[in-house]
Amino acid sequence: MIQVGLEHFLVVGTLLFALGVVCVIIRRNAVAILIGIELMLNASGLNLIAFSHYNDRAVEGSIFVLFIIVLAAAEAAVALALILAIKRRMKTIDLDRTNSLRG
Amino acid sequence: MSFSLLDLVFYAAALVTLATAVYAVGSRNIVRAVFALLGTFFGMAVLYGMLAADFVAVIQVLVYVGGILVLLLFAVMLTGNIETAPRSNRSAGLWLGALTGLALLALLVPLAIQAPWQKSGVGEFTQTTASIGSALLSNALLPFEVISIVLLGIVIGAVVIARHRQAEDTEAGK
Numbered sequence: 001m002i003q004v005g006l007e008h009f010l011v012v013g014t015l016l017f018a019l020g021v022v023c024v025i026i027r028r029n030a031v032a033i034l035i036g037i038e039l040m041l042n043a044s045g046l047n048l049i050a051f052s053h054y055n056d057r058a059v060e061g062s063i064f065v066l067f068i069i070v071l072a073a074a075e076a077a078v079a080l081a082l083i084l085a086i087k088r089r090m091k092t093i094d095l096d097r098t099n100s101l102r103g
Numbered sequence: 104m105s106f107s108l109l110d111l112v113f114y115a116a117a118l119v120t121l122a123t124a125v126y127a128v129g130s131r132n133i134v135r136a137v138f139a140l141l142g143t144f145f146g147m148a149v150l151y152g153m154l155a156a157d158f159v160a161v162i163q164v165l166v167y168v169g170g171i172l173v174l175l176l177f178a179v180m181l182t183g184n185i186e187t188a189p190r191s192n193r194s195a196g197l198w199l200g201a202l203t204g205l206a207l208l209a210l211l212v213p214l215a216i217q218a219p220w221q222k223s224g225v226g227e228f229t230q231t232t233a234s235i236g237s238a239l240l241s242n243a244l245l246p247f248e249v250i251s252i253v254l255l256g257i258v259i260g261a262v263v264i265a266r267h268r269q270a271e272d273t274e275a276g277k
Contacts, residue, residue: 004113006222009150010215012117016124016143018204018211023128026200031178035127035140038171042147045159053154054222059234062159063243065151066235069159069166070250074257076171080178081265087182088267 009050017043030083030093034076041072113153120146137175144168155225158232 016039023036045065052061083093090098123142130136144167151160239247 003107004110006220007216008113008117009154010220011212012120012150014208014211014215015121018207019121019124019128021207022200022204025203026128026196028196029133031133031175031182032136034175034178035136038140038167038175039124039127039143042143042167046147046150049151049154049156049159051220053156054220054225056223056226057155057229057231059231059238062156062231062235063238065156065159066162067246067250069162070254073166073170073174074254076174077257077261078264080174081261083178084181084265093182 006050006054009046013043013046013050016040016046028094028096030079030086030095033095034079034083038072038076041068044068109153112149116146116149116153119143120150133179134176137172137179140175141168141172144172155228155231157230158235 020036020039020043023039024033027033027036045068048061048064048068050061052058052064086098087093090100092098120143123139123146126139127136127143130139144163147167148160148163151163
């Protein structure tokens with residue numbers, strides 16, 4: 001076990017990102033897929049903060065992550081609205097059955 | 104081989120973050136998955152704090168735990184049949200997911216460990232709030248203004264999409 005450094009944080013971020021991708025692929029519930037997307041956004045934020053911390057504590061990493069957090073919140077709000085609309089129209093949020101656009 | 108307190112905090116926070124994330128991905132019950140995400144977001148806040156990003160850590164707790172998590176819970180509660188939504192796709196979804204995840208890890212973890220990342224030292228700790236504030240009003244002013252317009256559009260758009268339309272409903276109910 002070596003002292004905790006940049007690589008440790010990058011590995012945690014990678015694991016979190018892979019979990020998010022797996023979540024988006026294997027889940028059918030629209031809310032669960034939204035959870036996967038949030039995991040991926042968090043992983044990218046961790047990487048940005050780690051890089052900026054190990055480069056003279058640059059403040060740009062924090063600013064990037066703040067914008068990511070704002071966009072994640074906005075995305076969650078729109079996704080909630082879309083999920084409610086889909087639920088009203090199709091009576092399900094199982095994304096394998098919301099395929100009425102398929103020819 | 105010696106553990107400092109900081110290392111212990113890191114491993115504990117990383118363990119909590121990843122374990123709850125695994126539970127959120129794997130749980131069949133979507134309500135439990137959302138509550139497991141609470142641990143993930145708090146663990147991320149601890150990791151941000153360890154990286155001396157104090158302002159981002161606080162914002163992480165405020166926005167993710169106080170906002171996004173509640174929004175996800177609303178989505179779960181409003182869409183009903185919580186228990187029944189199955190985890191996997193009909194055909195090979197689980198295998199495809201596991202394969203993609205393992206391929207990603209095999210590609211990215213060696214890269215993260217071995218690549219010669221640029222590191223120019225850590226420097227003295229200073230609180231970041233003041234420097235973030237002045238950067239948002241100088242260098243990052245344009246994205247700051249753009250994102251406020253984006254937020255306005257999001258608010259209007261979400262209301263328009265989610266609004267209950269009477270005509271549409273009676274048409275769908277026929």
